[in-house]
Structure formats: C-alpha cells, structure tokens
Amino acid sequence: MISDYRIDEDRKKLYYEKGYWTDQTLYDLWHEQATNLADREYVCDSTGTRLTYGQVDEKASRLAAWLKDQGIGNGDVVSFQIPIWADFCYVYVAALKVGAVMHPLAKNFNEEDLVYGLNLVGSKAFICPTFDHKTDYEEQILKVAPQVPTLKAIALIDKKAPAKTDLPTLQSIFDSYEPLTEAPESRSDDIACILSTSGTTGKPKAVLYTHNNILFSERSYSAGAKRTADDVMIMMSPLNHASGFFHGLISPLILGGRAVLQEKFSPEMAVTLSNKERATWTHGATPFVYDLLNYLDASGRRVDSLEVFVSGGAPLPGHMVRRAAEYGFKLCESYGSSESCPHAFVPPDDAIDWDGRFSGVAYEGIEIRIVDNNHYEVPYGTQGEECSRGPNVFVGYLNNPEGTAKALDEDGWFYSGDLATMDEEGRIKICGRIKEIIIRGGENISANEIDANLDGCPGLGAHCTIGMPDARLGERICTFAEPTGDAFPSLDEVQAYLASKNVQKRLWPERIEEIDALPYTLSGKVKRYELVDEIKRRMSV
Secondary structure, X not given: OOOOOOOOHHHHHHHHHOOOOOOOOHHHHHHHHHXXXXXXXXXXXXXXXXXXXXXXXXXXXXHHHHHHHOOOOOOOEEEEOOOOOOHHXXXXXXXXXXXXXXXXXXXXXXXXXXXXXXXXXXXXXXEEEOOEOOEOHHHHHHHHXXXXXXXXXXXXXXXXXXXXXXXXXXXXXXXXXXXXXXXXXXXXXXXXXXXXXXXXXXXXXXXXXXXXXXXXXXXXXXXXXXXXXXXXXXXXXXXXXXXXXXXXXXXXXXXXXXXXXXOOOOHHHHHHHHHHHOOOEEEEEHHHHHHHHHHHHHHOOOOOOOOEEEEEOXXXXXXXXXXXXXXXXXXXXXXXXXXXXXXXXXXXXXXXXXXXXXXXXXXXOOEEEEEOOOOOEOOOOOOEEEEXXXXXXXXXXXXXXXXXXXXXOOOOOEEEEEXXXXXXXXXXXXXXXXXXXXXXXXXXXXXXXXXXXXXXXXXXXXXXXXXXXEOOOEEEEEEEEEEOOXXXXXXXXXXXXXXXXOOOHHHOOOEEEEOOOOXXXXXXXXXXXXXXXXXXXXXXX
C-alpha cells in the first residue's frame, strides 16, 4: 500500500465540505455505470473491437479473479503497456476491481525504461501484448522480469500474434476464470493511479493520484466542455497519459457516454473515423490540431459531427481557432500538467471571442496564482510562474520526497515551471516554460512568443525555436521548421515576413534550420533538448 503521499488535512476537510471530494471511488463509479448501462457501447477502436459497458465488466471481472489468484490485492501496483486499443479498458477496470493501483506505461518503453519504471513503483503484475508493430513485447518482458523482484505475475494480450511461451494470455484467463463479484477494499483517498511524467529533461517521475483527484478533475473537464451522455469522444493520444486515459476514457465513463480510440494518428483516418462514429468531441496536442486543419484544407473534407476540440500542450494561436470555426467546431485551449490536470480551460462559448489571447480560466474549486521567484503574487498583467491549488492536484511523486517538496508546497500549491500572465478576470496566458526562455545578451526572450509570430510564414510548417549557443551573447535565436510544399524560405525572407507584421527585431530568428520532422514526445510536446543537440552538431560541421 502506497502511503508516502501528501494530503493536507485542512484542504481535505474543505474539499469534502464543498462536495469536490466524496467517498465514491473509481470502482464505485464503474460498477454503477456498468450496472445501469450494461448494453450501451462504452468503447470501440480502429482495429474493429467494440465493447459495451457490460462486456468490459464481464471480461474485467474474470481478469480481476486471476489477479486475485496471483496474490494481487488492495494497494498493489498493476502495470500495463498497451497500445491505443479498447482492450486497455478491461485491464484498467480489472485493476480497480481488486483495489490495485493502475500504472499504464508508454508502448515504446524499452527494456531499460521498463526496469526503471517497474522498480520505481514496485509493480506486482504486468500486462502487455504478445507483439505489435515491430516490438516483441513478450520477449521484452521476459528479459525484464528477473530484474524486477516485486513482479509476481505476467499476462499477455494475444490480439496481434499468439503467445510463444507458456505465459497466460488474457483469452485463456477469460476462458478459465469465473467473474470476481466481491467489491475491493479501496477508499476514495487511496492512490488509484500512477502516471509517468514525459521525461523530456530527465528520468520520468511517478505522479500519484487518488480516486478523488481523478474524479474531480474529469467531472470538471467534461462539464467545462458542456458534454453529456450523448457525446462521443474520439481519442488519438496514447493511453498512458492523462489526455488519453483520463480525458479519453474516464470522462466518457463519468458521462455514461462512448469513446472511440484511434490506434495510430493520421488526419485522414481521424476524419474518416470521426465521421463513421459521429464523434462530437476530442482532445489532442497542438500538432494534432495543426495536421487536422491542414488536411481539411487540402482535402476539402469536413467533420460535421465534431463540436469541440480541446487542445493542450502549447498555446493556440487565434488563426487556428478561427480556421476551426470555419469547419464548424470550437477549438478550446486547455491548460494543465501531469501534476495538475487540467486546471484551466477556455469555455467553448468564449473560444471565438477570446481568439487565442488566453489559455483559460480556472475550473470551479481550483485556485491559480502568478508568482515571482520568491512565490509572492505579481500584479495583473505581469509575467511570473504559474501555480495552482485544488482538488485535482496530485499528491506527490512516488519515492521522490525531494521532488515532491520542490513542486508541491505545504499549503497545497503546485509550482508548474510555466511562465504566465493573468488579467483582472482571472484569465491566464501561458508564455512558455521557464526553461524555454532564451537568454540573449542578458535579455530574456520567450521562445513561444517567437513561434507564435512565425505562424503563417510562407514555406514554414511546424516549427520550434530554441537558444543556439553563442560565445559573445550566450545564446542566439534559432528556429527549426518543417518544410511545406512551398520552397523553404531563407532567413532574409523569414525576417522580411516578421517585419511586415511589425514584430520587433529582437524577436526575429537569427538562424533558420530545415528539419524533416520535429521530434515529439508521445504526449505531443517537442523534445527541445534534441533540437539543442542537433544545432550543436550542425554548428560543428
């Protein structure tokens, strides 16, 4: 049982008094929905799998019986490495049914990643495919298992290939175990899930969430988007992050709605699947929005059922919001992180009027402050570090008390590391990471501001600005960009474009580098450190 996490008793009392937290667990919610909506479809995926609430419940109950038979119980960690398949659902529900802590992992985790991740959380059980795409997951976990002393049980999903060893498959478990019917011992303030941070600057940290954290967060999220049981969520993000798992599957569960999973993102498939399933809302990182809008422009197709596209990971420029509106859906920025997910949003009704000028306002029950280096609030309109406090905020990093103390103070404030401003109405604008500031000759310059100014520049596709090492100034401004169908522009042409927009010269790139494809994390964030390494390599040639 995980016990080294941080919940302030005064905050806890307040959240219960206001009804933000309750005694309901994720298992309680699942049991209620599966009982009342047994014949309603809960999830389908692009591989052709379709499952009703009742079908997921029945399979999950049999898998839970196997987990219990392997000695997995309340508070134990069940890790799973599963692609964007509907099969993910009966695995996560099975964990809930025995009171276990859910621990989804990225499908591209290799042996080294798994050894680190499984030992960090003390995993007791592991579930993965036999094979998918180019990865032999069965072989991989067999090599890893001897290096994880806590691991008791392994099971395989034989969706794409049969098992090569005597490890049990989920189908054999479904065939040989009767459904578990007894309720777990879990409580709403227990740890329910562990998600890994994206690890773009170092080893991933294990983020701890209680049942109450997740339920409050996703109730706020789906209510803010004005969604109901009639809505259909299409999800294209990996299921090991909050976007894919919490927004893609828990929010539809709360609503009693339906989820559609796209195994591998392509804008063409997204449009086809959305139209086929009559998807009404989705959530994805900015690159998904960019690719979708460009595809719609090029193909002349539409997604007529789509009403709301919630996007996080990077600020949305107004021209993208307006382009989305031309296709009939509202593009709404959402802001949060693994540790405070999500806590600010652009209400759909305000998307057009705000026109990308704001990243959002706090959900009810969540507080946001903009602070200086000493954590004192700064005046409205002044840039500082964004921090948040509320029922959604994580309760610590597992086995990392130093990291927890640095990010989460004793009063419950989480310090994001993001630069932001706030106006008198509580609307915030994210200006970029503190670490994404370019220090040129002693002047702080926002890389995100430069990127926003470059949106729409002829010949530049997706782009990302970094600090380029410079002996005299410390750093200079360098932008990497993917080419479009047009000729890739010269630096002079890019600067002339910015001059035509009256952008200050101090915000002009001093070097433009063409790149076939920007490097992204699975959650859609640019791996800036790889671009820093790349420019150093190119400068040395």
